[in-house]
Amino acid sequence: MRVAELSRRTGVAVPTIKYYLREGLLPPGELTSPNQARYSEEHVRRLKLVRALLDVGGLSVAAVREVLDTMANDDKSMFNVLGKVQHNLAGQLAATEGERQETASRIAHELIERHGWQIKPGSPPLASLITALATLIELHGEDLLELLDAYADASERVAEFDIEYTRRGADRADAVERMVIGTVVGDAILSALRRLAHENEAARRLTGG
Known part of the structure; x- marks a missing residue:
């Protein structure tokens, strides 16, 4: 054409x-x-x-190019491709320093240990989680920390679906593309569904509707 x-x-x-x-x-x-x-x-x-x-996904042109180059590299494992995508999706929050950051790091690592997750030390999502937790502590939202394990349990279930979706790929190229799409678009879908659920729950509990 x-x-x-x-x-x-x-x-x-x-x-x-x-x-x-x-x-x-x-x-x-x-x-x-x-x-x-x-x-x-x-x-x-x-x-x-x-x-x-x-x-x-909100990626920059340079980040998209990097992700596409990684997808095209047959020498890269699918695990490494996922890491590259996550690296470019992360970094939206500015890292803080000091006691709050140390506390947030401890909370995040304890959560990972409780759930037995296999996470690399330099994982971009881990850095994002620590920064988000540090921000939460700064805003005096510590009560929300009680929900971390529930969030982790729900995320585990979602991850199972995501990986199964990836494994349906007809070949490596298709599987890698499915993984990228599932990560980028899946994040947007989950965020939208969560807000819709909030709207429904608020209507049910706060308005009697």
């Missing part, structure tokens, strides 16, 4: 597609003339993935 058809199929403007091509987020099309190229269904699929990483 021509670039205009690629644009129509994906809803992405032609100038944006050309920008993604220049930035290496899309592989080049097959040249049919010096100024013309043809694109395939693989470009449609990749373009939709790029938009999900940018719009839903």
Whole structure:
């Protein structure tokens, strides 16, 4: 298909597609003339993935390029690809220092130990959790800490579904793409579902409705 058809199929403007091509987020099309190229269904699929990483995941162009490069590297295990995705999704909270950070780190590591989770010391999600807990302590929201184990139990169940979804991939490339989509879009879905559940529970408990 021509670039205009690629644009129509994906809803992405032609100038944006050309920008993604220049930035290496899309592989080049097959040249049919010096100024013309043809694109395939693989470009449609990749373009939709790029938009999900940018719009839903909130990743920068540089982070998307890094994730895509890691996905394309057959020497990288799926575990390492997941780590790269998590690394680029993390870092949205600025780390604090001092006693609150130390307390938060202790709470996080104790939680991991209680649940028997296998977590690497430099795990980006672990750093994000510690920073979030430190912020919680700073805001005097310690009562919320009582819910950590319940959150962890629920997260374990969700993770089981996520990994099973990944394992359904037809091949390694499909499995890796499923993992990236499940991590990025899944986070957005879980966040939206949680807010919807809040709305429902508030209506049921606070309004009698």
